[in-house]
Amino acid sequence: xxxxxxxxxxxxxxxxxxxxxxxxxxxxxxxxxxxxxxxxxxxxxxxxxxxxxxxxxxxxxxxxxxxxxxxxxxxxxxxxxxxxxxxxxxxxxxxxxxxxxxxxxxxxxxxxxxxxxxxxxxxxxxxxxxxxxxxxxxxxxxxxxxxxxxxxxxxxxxxxxxxxxxxxxxxxxxxxxxxxxxxxxxxxxxxxxxxxxxxxxxxxxxxxxxxxxxxxxxxxxxxxxxxxxxxxxxxxxxxxxxxxxxxxxxxxxxxxxx
Amino acid sequence: xxxxxxxxxxxxxxxxxxxxxxxxxxxxxxxxxxxxxxxxxxxxxxxxxxxxxxxxxxxxxxxxxxxxxxxxxxxxxxxxxxxxxxxxxxxxxxxxxxxxxxxxxxxxxxxxxxxxxxxxxxxxxxxxxxxxxxxxxxxxxxxxxxxxxxxxxxxxxxxxxxxxxxxxxxxxxxxxxxxxxxxxxxxxxxxxxxxxxxxxxxxxxxxxxxxxxxxxxxxxxxxxxxxxxxxxxxxxxxxxxxxxxxxxxxxxxxxxxx
Numbered sequence: 001x002x003x004x005x006x007x008x009x010x011x012x013x014x015x016x017x018x019x020x021x022x023x024x025x026x027x028x029x030x031x032x033x034x035x036x037x038x039x040x041x042x043x044x045x046x047x048x049x050x051x052x053x054x055x056x057x058x059x060x061x062x063x064x065x066x067x068x069x070x071x072x073x074x075x076x077x078x079x080x081x082x083x084x085x086x087x088x089x090x091x092x093x094x095x096x097x098x099x100x101x102x103x104x105x106x107x108x109x110x111x112x113x114x115x116x117x118x119x120x121x122x123x124x125x126x127x128x129x130x131x132x133x134x135x136x137x138x139x140x141x142x143x144x145x146x147x148x149x150x151x152x153x154x155x156x157x158x159x160x161x162x163x164x165x166x167x168x169x170x171x172x173x174x175x176x177x178x179x180x181x182x183x184x185x186x187x188x189x190x191x192x193x194x195x196x197x198x199x200x201x202x203x204x205x206x207x208x209x210x211x212x213x214x215x216x217x218x219x220x221x222x223x224x225x226x227x228x229x230x231x232x233x234x235x236x237x238x239x240x241x242x243x244x245x246x247x248x249x250x251x252x253x254x255x256x257x258x
Numbered sequence: 259x260x261x262x263x264x265x266x267x268x269x270x271x272x273x274x275x276x277x278x279x280x281x282x283x284x285x286x287x288x289x290x291x292x293x294x295x296x297x298x299x300x301x302x303x304x305x306x307x308x309x310x311x312x313x314x315x316x317x318x319x320x321x322x323x324x325x326x327x328x329x330x331x332x333x334x335x336x337x338x339x340x341x342x343x344x345x346x347x348x349x350x351x352x353x354x355x356x357x358x359x360x361x362x363x364x365x366x367x368x369x370x371x372x373x374x375x376x377x378x379x380x381x382x383x384x385x386x387x388x389x390x391x392x393x394x395x396x397x398x399x400x401x402x403x404x405x406x407x408x409x410x411x412x413x414x415x416x417x418x419x420x421x422x423x424x425x426x427x428x429x430x431x432x433x434x435x436x437x438x439x440x441x442x443x444x445x446x447x448x449x450x451x452x453x454x455x456x457x458x459x460x461x462x463x464x465x466x467x468x469x470x471x472x473x474x475x476x477x478x479x480x481x482x483x484x485x486x487x488x489x490x491x492x493x494x495x496x497x498x499x500x501x502x503x504x505x506x507x508x509x510x511x512x513x514x515x516x
């Protein structure tokens with residue numbers, strides 16, 4: 001299995017604190033040492049750092065921990081290989097272009113009975129079921145909306161339908177974003193926390209590090225952190241429900257009306 | 259305009275020496291300070307580092323200079339913005355997937371009269387004519403070979419035909435690779451050097467740095483470095499001819515027979 005970390009905010013924010021705790025799980029406090037990756041959106045642009053080395057020893061992870069990259073949409077992943085060798089092309093997040101935007105996807109779980117058919121537009125480069133699922137999602141979205149990105153409500157319903165069909169094949173916790181929309185799907189295990197005023201201090205579980213967000217934020221800031229399991233031990237995290245697909249916007253889960 | 263740097267070798271090699279000299283042109287010895295990027299293939303996997311900051315001050319460029327990433331196919335670019343703002347999404351190299359492989363592209367020049375039509379599969383995310391040309395190339399290749407990557411000879415001829423049609427619109431020096439094939443096209447300005455036994459010492463033009471390759475290589479190693487203008491002042495570089503498209507393999511330009 002793997003672990004997921006995501007961030008969605010109303011202003012560009014760095015993820016250094018959360019990423020530091022998360023990285024410890026890539027070989028120190030947990031066993032997810034078969035590669036890692038992180039994608040930062042900056043407007044429509046996207047930076048993607050990947051490494052097949054464990055996040056605890058990767059010089060690139062060290063850079064990401066120390067160099068504050070400010071972003072409103074971030075997706076990170078640490079890998080415990082199940083299907084697909086330990087190789088760069090099997091590291092999440094994966095990235096493709098759809099509707100003139102980059103889409104980024106990371107998955108935690110296994111889709112044991114998923115037998116991908118011939119894809120029309122997108123093809124996996126590596127050998128993970130995760131990348132195949134991502135290609136399947138984008139293919140289906142593109143067939144449904146061939147030209148332009150639909151409004152959020154339409155996108156949500158279509159994505160939810162595609163997701164349910166995939167989730168039938170196994171465990172399908174994932175994060176998906178194009179730097180404008182941000183989706184989190186829970187199959188078995190995914191948590192989130194909203195940090196907003198009044199800000200307090202947070203203490204990592206995986207390392208003895210505390211940050212006082214009050215000193216680093218403005219009153220109007222709002223940040224959602226999404227992670228497989230909580231990253232801090234002095235805050236209350238919310239567990240997503242099985243089969244729940246949440247869209248985050250400006251650091252908040254939003255309700256999609258029927 | 260911009261500058262290009264590429265590497266193709268018969269064994270995974272680091273590009274630290276060449277990249278160090280190249281980076282100096284991103285604000286110190288030359289004016290290409292509107293962002294930079296570098297892509298390293300490792301098997302089918304691909305690492306892509308991008309930054310809208312000048313390569314001379316970017317912490318990510320500093321990492322790439324200091325951390326030897328070994329690769330057989332590398333494409334790098336420093337940008338002097340002409341068309342398209344200074345933004346992350348306008349930094350080269352660009353990357354897309356075709357035939358289940360990542361393709362990476364960087365361009366030096368301007369395609370002033372190129373008016374892209376509706377694309378079928380690939381759409382630009384940023385606003386450069388370069389990314390539009392890349393999408394056009396991939397679209398045309400995909401229409402010609404919808405399912406699988408063709409043999410090199412077929413690919414070369416089709417790419418050459420597409421390239422000529424684009425080069426009519428302006429200046430079109432480019433590097434293109436999928437980690438298996440490596441193409442360099444010269445419209446006005448592109449040079450290469452083959453380093454192989456007997457190896458000697460090389461001295462950078464843009465910085466007072468010398469490397470003795472004899473001490474760092476094995477007899478069988480062979481490396482082609484391709485750059486807009488020569489990077490060293492004590493070696494003989496070969497200029498590509500206008501409208502020349504060269505395929506490199508295992509560190510050598512290869513002849514495609516008619």
